Amino acid sequence: MPNYLAIDAGGTSTRAVFLTHFGQCLGYGTSGGGNPVSRGFDGALEALLAASNSAVGDARAPLAAVTLAMAGASLDLPTHLFQERFVTLGLTGQAVIESDLLAAFYSGTYQDDGYALIAGTGAVAARIAGGRLAAVADGTGWLLGDTGSGFWLGHEVARAVAAALDGRGTPTALTNLVLEDLGITVDPDSRTQGRVSAQQQLIVKTYELRPIELSRFAPLVFAVPEDAVAQQIIARCAAALAQTLRAVVDPAISGPLVFGGSVLTKGGTVGAAVLTQLGQAGESAGHPDGAFKTEPALVADGVVGAAVLALKRNGEMVDATVFERITSSLASLRG
Amino acid sequence: MPNYLAIDAGGTSTRAVFLTHFGQCLGYGTSGGGNPVSRGFDGALEALLAASNSAVGDARAPLAAVTLAMAGASLDLPTHLFQERFVTLGLTGQAVIESDLLAAFYSGTYQDDGYALIAGTGAVAARIAGGRLAAVADGTGWLLGDTGSGFWLGHEVARAVAAALDGRGTPTALTNLVLEDLGITVDPDSRTQGRVSAQQQLIVKTYELRPIELSRFAPLVFAVPEDAVAQQIIARCAAALAQTLRAVVDPAISGPLVFGGSVLTKGGTVGAAVLTQLGQAGESAGHPDGAFKTEPALVADGVVGAAVLALKRNGEMVDATVFERITSSLASLRG
Numbered sequence: 001m002p003n004y005l006a007i008d009a010g011g012t013s014t015r016a017v018f019l020t021h022f023g024q025c026l027g028y029g030t031s032g033g034g035n036p037v038s039r040g041f042d043g044a045l046e047a048l049l050a051a052s053n054s055a056v057g058d059a060r061a062p063l064a065a066v067t068l069a070m071a072g073a074s075l076d077l078p079t080h081l082f083q084e085r086f087v088t089l090g091l092t093g094q095a096v097i098e099s100d101l102l103a104a105f106y107s108g109t110y111q112d113d114g115y116a117l118i119a120g121t122g123a124v125a126a127r128i129a130g131g132r133l134a135a136v137a138d139g140t141g142w143l144l145g146d147t148g149s150g151f152w153l154g155h156e157v158a159r160a161v162a163a164a165l166d167g168r169g170t171p172t173a174l175t176n177l178v179l180e181d182l183g184i185t186v187d188p189d190s191r192t193q194g195r196v197s198a199q200q201q202l203i204v205k206t207y208e209l210r211p212i213e214l215s216r217f218a219p220l221v222f223a224v225p226e227d228a229v230a231q232q233i234i235a236r237c238a239a240a241l242a243q244t245l246r247a248v249v250d251p252a253i254s255g256p257l258v259f260g261g262s263v264l265t266k267g268g269t270v271g272a273a274v275l276t277q278l279g280q281a282g283e284s285a286g287h288p289d290g291a292f293k294t295e296p297a298l299v300a301d302g303v304v305g306a307a308v309l310a311l312k313r314n315g316e317m318v319d320a321t322v323f324e325r326i327t328s329s330l331a332s333l334r335g
Numbered sequence: 336m337p338n339y340l341a342i343d344a345g346g347t348s349t350r351a352v353f354l355t356h357f358g359q360c361l362g363y364g365t366s367g368g369g370n371p372v373s374r375g376f377d378g379a380l381e382a383l384l385a386a387s388n389s390a391v392g393d394a395r396a397p398l399a400a401v402t403l404a405m406a407g408a409s410l411d412l413p414t415h416l417f418q419e420r421f422v423t424l425g426l427t428g429q430a431v432i433e434s435d436l437l438a439a440f441y442s443g444t445y446q447d448d449g450y451a452l453i454a455g456t457g458a459v460a461a462r463i464a465g466g467r468l469a470a471v472a473d474g475t476g477w478l479l480g481d482t483g484s485g486f487w488l489g490h491e492v493a494r495a496v497a498a499a500l501d502g503r504g505t506p507t508a509l510t511n512l513v514l515e516d517l518g519i520t521v522d523p524d525s526r527t528q529g530r531v532s533a534q535q536q537l538i539v540k541t542y543e544l545r546p547i548e549l550s551r552f553a554p555l556v557f558a559v560p561e562d563a564v565a566q567q568i569i570a571r572c573a574a575a576l577a578q579t580l581r582a583v584v585d586p587a588i589s590g591p592l593v594f595g596g597s598v599l600t601k602g603g604t605v606g607a608a609v610l611t612q613l614g615q616a617g618e619s620a621g622h623p624d625g626a627f628k629t630e631p632a633l634v635a636d637g638v639v640g641a642a643v644l645a646l647k648r649n650g651e652m653v654d655a656t657v658f659e660r661i662t663s664s665l666a667s668l669r670g
Binding site: 099101126127132133134135136137138139140141143144145147155158159162163166167168191193194195199202203206207211214243244246247248 | 476
């Protein structure tokens with residue numbers, strides 16, 4: 001009976017799982033970033049093979065197919081270049097690239113219709129119909145959108161602190177947290193040429209970072225739950241994510257809702273606020289938010305979904321029992 | 336009697352004026368960007384000397400002093416390096432760097448107390464007291480602030496269009512203007528992997544630009560006055576600029592209000608909206624907005640102010656008559 005290899009290739013880490021056609025996970029491996037867009041083709045391939053080698057181990061069992069879950073921009077890559085390299089691992093069939101959004105969705109469900117909302121470094125929502133991406137909203141990157149993402153949160157924190165320092169914005173406990181994070185210690189009342197000295201230092205230190213590194217300030221917003229400015233940023237984050245999800249809802253498609261990404265899955269503050277914004281998910285089938293038939297499933301990454309896709313795309317049946325087998329046997333391997 | 340050279344060194348262009356101690360402008364010259372931070376020291380110096388040579392012409396009259404108006408970050412530069420080079424132009428005294436914010440303020444008034452609000456590529460407000468910068472708000476750059484600037488406007492336009500394309504945002508006439516500007520012509524209903532194709536193209540084209548180049552979209556917001564999304568962006572721009580100005584107001588300091596930068600001085604839409612936000616400038620002395628004693632003076636650049644500073648800092652008297660002499664004689668030279 002055929003075995004499969006499923007890989008979740010992210011920007012900073014890669015996960016691979018080796019599994020049977022009935023969803024029993026036999027081996028698991030990880031490595032560094034496996035995204036060809038950010039790592040380059042050779043670096044990404046190296047990461048994919050490293051994780052895959054760990055997963056397959058000494059088995060070298062024939063692999064009926066390899067499923068590679070990657071960010072959207074990778075979908076046009078020449079898959080035969082991947083395929084050739086996987087022959088050494090025992091691949092007899094095809095290497096197929098699938099969207100990381102689909103992998104995130106299928107990490108929370110085995111059903112073929114439903115919705116995913118992901119807020120990690122970026123932010124994106126998708127409607128899945130018949131096992132395919134039917135609509136995608138946001139995921140437009142840090143400059144054009146990704147509203148409600150980790151970058152967005154960190155950026156809003158930095159802007160709120162800059163505004164608080166010169167009196168444009170409300171004073172906030174975030175100021176000390178950001179200044180401390182950047183190692184800025186100056187007399188808060190000191191000014192040079194009219195400008196608050198701490199703000200001048202903030203400017204210097206911030207522009208030394210790459211813009212995307214502002215996401216480092218995102219966790220600070222959850223560190224001061226009593227702070228009004230932090231609360232407003234979280235509320236706007238949740239409102240934006242709810243709006244992104246609403247943009248992909250089609251009342252004709254109902255199914256599970258999957259939440260992914262650290263902003264939605266860690267701490268629970270933003271996830272709960274998004275559900276409040278949506279006015280209680282699953283309220284009624286007539287209501288647009290009635291499209292979500294379950295409480296959101298929280299997924300940490302896309303490796304379960306890559307495994308589900310490996311089976312489904314190769315004609316294997318994935319029902320509740322098989323899905324449960326994948327998740328529980330993988331959890332054992334991950335320890 | 337002493338003559339002076341005053342230079343307004345901007346990021347993209349430099350203006351120099353040669354004038355007498357009683358404010359009669361004798362020569363005027365321009366050149367390219369004269370900011371040492373963006374151009375490098377040698378490139379900036381070359382631009383400064385080119386504009387100065389044009390201004391001084393064949394006169395080579397003794398120059399009692401040179402005043403260089405430059406962006407804040409230039410204030411710590413070693414002025415003796417400038418000074419040495421200006422000796423060839425007849426400089427006998429000092430070369431002194433002054434803040435471009437002060438030069439903008441003094442381009443609209445000869446008084447020593449008051450306020451300036453500038454919104455060009457960046458956005459910044461200042462309170463001037465006793466001829467010095469007493470408080471500065473914003474001017475924190477495109478990533479941390481500059482809220483209401485030309486970059487901010489262009490960025491908001493791009494984000495609004497990205498959101499409109501996938502249904503997160505309200506449909507807007509800005510969409511076609513932006514897509515046209517970027518040469519994007521695709522079937523508006525076409526999707527690939529769930530994503531609207533026009534949005535995918537927008538992402539590709541936008542990330543090919545340097546972030547700051549998004550300011551190219553700023554003028555579009557004024558091209559569709561009936562559009563609700565454009566109106567909201569303009570309203571938020573004006574609200575932010577009013578807030579930036581409020582942050583520097585000290586009820587104890589009242590005086591003229593000077594508006595600079597293309598966002599505030601071209602078209603008039605934003606300037607008028609800022610004044611509305613402030614609740615009629617000059618309403619009453621008790622009201623914080625009563626700090627502004629005049630309707631705003633609109634200034635195109637800082638060269639008049641550099642001239643005013645050249646005289647004032649060297650003990651020359653600048654009253655209404657001298658100020659009027661500077662502006663009218665300079666206007667004649669500029670033709």
